[in-house]
Amino acid sequence: MNAALLYEKEDLRLGTLPEPQIGEGEVLIRTGGASICGTDIRMWKNGHAFATPDQPLVIGHEMAGTIARVGAGVRGLQAGQRVCVAPNYNPVSSELTVAGEGYLDPDYRALGIHEHGAFAEYVRIPREAVLQGNLFPIPNHVSFAAAAMVEPLSCVYNNYEKARTGPGDVVLIVGAGPIGVMHAKLSKMVGAGKVIVNDRHEDRLALVRSIDPSFITICGDPGEELKRLTGGRGADVIITACSSADIQARAVELAAVNGRVLFFGGLPKGKSHVPLDTNLIHYKQLLVTGTTRQSLRQFQKTLALIADGLLVVDDLVTATYPLGEIQKAFAGAVSRTGGLKTAISFN
Incomplete structure (x- = not known):
C-alpha cells in the first residue's frame, strides 16, 4: 500500500x-x-x-x-x-x-x-x-x-465544556486558523453574543469573514477594539488558539471580571514558562485553564453535531x-x- x-x-x-x-x-x-x-x-x-x-x-x-x-x-x-x-x-x-x-x-x-x-x-x-x-x-x-x-472539532468541544460559553457571552478567539474558526462556529452555535476572531494576518481574517460574516475580526493587538466593542468590560471567554506565550500573558489582561481564559494551543518545549499577572487573576476572579485532546463521549457528541447539520x-x-x-x-x-x-x- x-x-x-x-x-x-x-x-x-x-x-x-x-x-x-x-x-x-x-x-x-x-x-x-x-x-x-x-x-x-x-x-x-x-x-x-x-x-x-x-x-x-x-x-x-x-x-x-x-x-x-x-x-x-x-x-x-x-x-x-x-x-x-x-x-x-x-x-x-x-x-x-x-x-x-x-x-x-x-x-x-x-x-x-x-x-x-x-x-x-x-x-x-x-x-x-x-x-x-x-x-x-x-x-x-x-x-x-x-x-x-470530528477529531479536531471534538478537541474544540472539550474546550467549550471547560469554558462554559453561554448566551450573550463575548468570546475572543486568538488565532484564525482552522481550530480558531471551529471555536468561533461552536461559540456562535451555543449563543455567544459576540464572536471575535483575532490574528496577525489579514488574509486569514478575510477567510474567516467569508465563512461567516457575523464573526467580528481584529488584526493585530485586540486591546483597543475589544474595549470599544465591550464598553471597556473585556471578553467573557478568551481562547488562545495559537502557540504564543505573549498571547497567553495578554489574555488575562483582556478578560472581563469573572472571565474564563483557556489555553488551547500548547507552547514549544522549553518555552512554556510564562509570566502571568496573578493579581489580575485574583482580583478579576478569572478562571485560567487549558484543555487537550478529547474523550470518546465528546468525540461522539461532535460527530452528532456534524451529522445533524448543526455545525458545518x-x-x-x-x-x-x-x-x-x-x-x-x-x-x-x-x-x-x-x-x-x-x-x-x-x-
Whole structure:
C-alpha cells in the first residue's frame, strides 16, 4: 500500500508498506479521507521520538474510511461500514480510563503519534482501541473529509465544556486558523453574543469573514477594539488558539471580571514558562485553564453535531491533495498558502 512516512525532521516520504495484517479483535480500515493537523506539522518540523530512519512512522490522526476487514471476535462492526476513528486509546486500564478521561493518561497511545496512522491507504485499528469503542459509524450524507474533522472539532468541544460559553457571552478567539474558526462556529452555535476572531494576518481574517460574516475580526493587538466593542468590560471567554506565550500573558489582561481564559494551543518545549499577572487573576476572579485532546463521549457528541447539520465543517477545507502529493500538501499547510484546512484524499 502507499503511505506517507516520517523518517526524521523535515523528512516525509511517499513510500510503500505491506498491507497491514489484523489479528483477533482488530479492524482494518481502508482510508477514505484524512486531514493535516498542527501536530502533524510540528512532528514534521521538529522530528518525533517514534519516527526514526530505522523505523519511520505513518503520521496523521484525523481520519475516516470504510471497514475492509474485521478480526475474529469483533462485534457490532462489519466490512463495508463507514466509520471515523478516535485516535487515542489506552493499552491498560487506570483511574483516568475508568473516569472516561483515558486521553489524559500519560501512558495513552495514539494512531499517527505512537504507531502508524492516517496517511496510508489502510490503517490497522488495535484490539484495545476497538474494545474501547474508538470506531464510530458515520451516516452516508457525511463525507469522509468532514468525518475526519470530528477529531479536531471534538478537541474544540472539550474546550467549550471547560469554558462554559453561554448566551450573550463575548468570546475572543486568538488565532484564525482552522481550530480558531471551529471555536468561533461552536461559540456562535451555543449563543455567544459576540464572536471575535483575532490574528496577525489579514488574509486569514478575510477567510474567516467569508465563512461567516457575523464573526467580528481584529488584526493585530485586540486591546483597543475589544474595549470599544465591550464598553471597556473585556471578553467573557478568551481562547488562545495559537502557540504564543505573549498571547497567553495578554489574555488575562483582556478578560472581563469573572472571565474564563483557556489555553488551547500548547507552547514549544522549553518555552512554556510564562509570566502571568496573578493579581489580575485574583482580583478579576478569572478562571485560567487549558484543555487537550478529547474523550470518546465528546468525540461522539461532535460527530452528532456534524451529522445533524448543526455545525458545518466542509467550508474549512480550502485545499485537497491526493496521498501521492503529500509533500506538496505539507508545503502548502506549512507556508499557509493552503488557506485553512488541508485534506488528503484517497482513491
